[in-house]
Amino acid sequence: xxxxLVSNMNEMNQALHIRPGAVYxxxxxxxxxxxxxxxxxxxxxxxxxxxxxxxxxxxxxGIPAASAAxxxxxTKERHAS
Numbered sequence: 001x002x003x004x005l006v007s008n009m010n011e012m013n014q015a016l017h018i019r020p021g022a023v024y025x026x027x028x029x030x031x032x033x034x035x036x037x038x039x040x041x042x043x044x045x046x047x048x049x050x051x052x053x054x055x056x057x058x059x060x061x062g063i064p065a066a067s068a069a070x071x072x073x074x075t076k077e078r079h080a081s
Contacts, residue, residue, distance in 0.1 A: 016069055018043060018051060024072040026053070026063075038076045 016024070022043045027036035041053035044060065051063045053072075063071045 016072060016074070018046065018068060018072070020044065020046060024053070024074060025076050026061075026071050026073070027078070028055075038078075040076075041072075 020043050024041055024043070025038050026041055028039045029036050039055050041055050041061065043051060044054045045052040047065070049065050051065055051068050051072075053061050053063060055061065
């Protein structure tokens with residue numbers, strides 16, 4: 001049986017338990033002043049390479065699945081690493 005290599009990013013994505021209907025926080029960069037603002041988003045669709053989330057205004061945002069653990073988080077504040 002071939003053992004599949006699991007990257008650190010895949011482990012972080014699995015720890016989030018991303019599923020349709022789940023609510024997360026992400027930083028939304030505003031073009032006016034380049035300052036990131038935390039917004040609450042809901043997972044709408046999950047595809048092999050992209051995760052589609054929707055904010056409270058109905059805007060659909062595509063996030064690369066490979067970096068979902070970096071873009072999505074469970075708390076409003078980003079933890080210092």
